[in-house]
Amino acid sequence: MRRPRPVTPAPGQESVWDYPRPPRVERVAERVAIRLGGELIADTRDAVRVLETSHPPVYYLPIADFVPGALADAPGSSFCEFKGAARYFDVRGGGVVREGAAWNYPHPEPGFESLAGRVAVYAGPMDECTVGDEVVTAQPGGFYGGWVTSAVVGPFKGIPGSLGW
Template structure:
């Protein structure tokens, strides 16, 4: 399947079509806040993101920085050809729960060691996810966990017809 035409890139933006494949993992100087059930379940400046062609960044946050009881290991898993075997967590905050709302790679593949003690969270079931105070938009579709901000240009994988991108 042919790739789509990348959207125009405004000053200060990155195009997801300039991101690499295989993905790159990098530390970034950002503040991430996530709310669920009316509570802040994490507020951290210790942020790593994974960048992959056609995907908005996926933000990985230290497990230790989450509020106590916010991450509950659950059954099931998946496998990424680049990062390795993933496990899932139910995410809890206040009186809300997001089943399988987060995942991590406890023993990531070589090159992705920075992800070992970090968790990525799906934005869609949360009350709010913010990067440097900006509310994020979840990546389209139900499988991918990227976060869309004004700093990136698409189009983004996850929309109907994008499976082969």
């Protein structure tokens, strides 16, 4: 499959087609928050985001910035050729449990050490995830964990027909 035609970003926007491969990790200036079950379960000004070609950013928050009990070990694992072996978490808040809705890299590969002690969360199963004052939408397709904001344009990996990108 050939590469899709990227959307031209407007001023103040980024194209995910300008993101690098291998991915890059960068600090986030805005407040990042997650709500589940009507409760604020994570709130930080210490997030980082991973930028990878064709993907909206994946936000990683410090484990310490989740309320106690919000994360519980879950079965399953996966492997990223760049970041290494991932483990999964169930996410809990307000009496609601979202199984396997978060992951991290306990021992990330070189170049991704800043992900150690941080967790990424799928936006779709949460009540709300915000970057600054903006509520994000989940990356299409349900497999990838990117957060879509008005600051990024695609098309995004995960839409139908994107398997070969």
